[in-house]
Amino acid sequence: MNKRSERKKVSVSALCSSIIDALMFFEKVDRRFHPLILSDLHEMLVRMLGLLEVEAPFAADCSSLSGEYFIETLTDSARLITQAVHLFEPVDDIQQSIMNSLRAHRKICRVQEILYPFCCMSERINAFFSEERLNEQVPDISPDAHCGGKPVGIYHKGLDNDPYARGSLSLYVPESYSSLVPLPLVVVLHGGHSHGRDFIWSWIREARTRGFILAAPTSKGSTWSISSPHVDHESVIRHVDELCTQYNIDRERILITGFSDGATFALTCSQLKNTIFKNVAPISGVLVPLRVSGLKPCRIFWVHGAHDWMFPLKRAISGCRELRNAGFDVRFDIVKDLAHAYPREKNADILKWFDPSLTMKTCL
Numbered sequence: 001m002n003k004r005s006e007r008k009k010v011s012v013s014a015l016c017s018s019i020i021d022a023l024m025f026f027e028k029v030d031r032r033f034h035p036l037i038l039s040d041l042h043e044m045l046v047r048m049l050g051l052l053e054v055e056a057p058f059a060a061d062c063s064s065l066s067g068e069y070f071i072e073t074l075t076d077s078a079r080l081i082t083q084a085v086h087l088f089e090p091v092d093d094i095q096q097s098i099m100n101s102l103r104a105h106r107k108i109c110r111v112q113e114i115l116y117p118f119c120c121m122s123e124r125i126n127a128f129f130s131e132e133r134l135n136e137q138v139p140d141i142s143p144d145a146h147c148g149g150k151p152v153g154i155y156h157k158g159l160d161n162d163p164y165a166r167g168s169l170s171l172y173v174p175e176s177y178s179s180l181v182p183l184p185l186v187v188v189l190h191g192g193h194s195h196g197r198d199f200i201w202s203w204i205r206e207a208r209t210r211g212f213i214l215a216a217p218t219s220k221g222s223t224w225s226i227s228s229p230h231v232d233h234e235s236v237i238r239h240v241d242e243l244c245t246q247y248n249i250d251r252e253r254i255l256i257t258g259f260s261d262g263a264t265f266a267l268t269c270s271q272l273k274n275t276i277f278k279n280v281a282p283i284s285g286v287l288v289p290l291r292v293s294g295l296k297p298c299r300i301f302w303v304h305g306a307h308d309w310m311f312p313l314k315r316a317i318s319g320c321r322e323l324r325n326a327g328f329d330v331r332f333d334i335v336k337d338l339a340h341a342y343p344r345e346k347n348a349d350i351l352k353w354f355d356p357s358l359t360m361k362t363c364l
Helices: 002-033 035-046 064-089 096-119 123-128 196-202 204-208 232-248 261-270 313-325 344-354
Strands: 153-157 170-175 183-189 212-217 249-259 279-283 298-307 330-334
Touching: 002 035, 002 064, 002 096, 002 123, 035 064, 035 096, 064 096, 064 330, 096 123, 096 196, 096 313, 153 313, 170 196, 170 204, 183 196, 183 232, 183 261, 183 344, 196 212, 204 212, 204 344, 212 232, 232 249, 232 261, 249 344, 261 279, 279 344, 298 313, 313 330, 330 344
Parallel strands: 183 212, 183 249, 249 279, 279 298, 298 330
Antiparallel strands: 153 170, 170 212
């Protein structure tokens, strides 16, 4: 191998590492999100822009079409991350700043979506989409012989004509899926003005590492039909029923969780008669008053930030008290340094509470 090709190979590796570093940094920023510190968060993000500067295209020195496509994907990823950083810049209208931060988050989700297929080509990318690096070997993610020809990996239903169609469903099915083994199902509900195609990335590492089916439905409107719960509840139930028909899912091991409005709607679903959801994990939501008498209480793991600026902690405490008085089994965890943001580190605790058998695998 000549020195020129070696330099190009190192450059591609360096760019890939910079992109992963930027994604991890964005996670830290998302974790700290608060409207009053947007300027500080933006300054933090601007410092990393230098890592994403791409020089002349690498494609001319590629030895294969797959390598050329990989370089093109890395270049697109760097561009999207740069756009996301600029969207984070605060404007005078605080509401507009919040919406811009949501648009920035969407671009980061698109980066993850286009990078994921390269887990087989890059150990760094593979490690990013895992809870931890379990071995040095890039895993074989070809479908199991017993998958029955069912789609595996990440795919979407209902997005044929619109990449952000409402009422759609985004899915992750472990690449090692076998119809011989019943798997748990985790249903994750996005926050207001978001989409299942974006929120699914908040749980990909855990689903991929621990081997459960992940479903991220999208509300029919801009947020969940909390005031008319039957609208989105029927849609979510229909998605679950279709999945149970298509895959070997253990109906006794289904978890519904969500963030913000998604958490509120998950709680609402737990209070509906004949609900199929026996395990509910709301994150940064509120309890909407409903008649809970006569309902079969379920298990609830409620996570809330001590500094939540949208749904104050006292509302969460009051909601937990009401549910306990109605006979619900409620665990309540307060995250001391959290505002109204997604605490991804709590996913592992939620899964341990939901199903202790969902431990990390020895290999992916």
